[in-house]
Amino acid sequence: MIEPIQQQLLIERIAVLGDQQAYKTFFQAFYKDLNRFAYSFVKSNEAAEEIVCDVFVNLWKNRIRLLEIENLKVYLYVAVKNLSIKHTNRNSRNDLISLDELSVEISSIGAYPNPEEICISTEIAKSIHAAIQKLPPRCKIIYKLVREDGLRYKEVADILNLSVKTVDAQMTIATKKICQSMNFVLGNAEKK
DSSP states (O other): OOOHHHHHHHHHHHHHHOOHHHHHHHHHHHHHHHHHHHHHHHOOHHHHHHHHHHHHHHHHHTGGGGGGOSOHHHHHHHHHHHHHHHHHHHTSSSSOOOGGGOOOOOOOOOOOSSHHHHHHHHHHHHHHHHHHHTSOHHHHHHHIIIIISOOOHHHHHHHHTOOHHHHHHHHHHHHHHHHHHHHHHHHHHHHO
């Protein structure tokens, strides 16, 4: 991610000057996280790429209005969410998909350079990943947006049309369930 000051400078260069290099830098800064977010809805790499590209094409077409957007990061996530739900509803027999029906994938945690630590951290990462995958869908997507994408609770609340208290409660549930799962895993490892 880019720093807020750098982001604001890029936005101004895009909106005022039509700077394609600034647009490219902005695109590269957000593409990966937005693509992963779209994929959590549509479960297709091609569809996720298309959705994110559509959002950025619309951003470029309407670049003159960029300075009017209060929080562009939230705006991008909401746009991706809306297009993803639209895509999912179009390609689904169900009329509406809710957050509780989503299946969200969380990317795995990186390892340390030391071979012994790699082995240990890989096992722990697998356990954490398994615990995260067991979270309820809404809890999982909120956890992903906060922990993986680095969004603030207020931003997640704005993106998902929830209250900040709901996001906080869901993060508490996620953390508690992951810790309980890890205590179970570590407790079993100590018994061996």
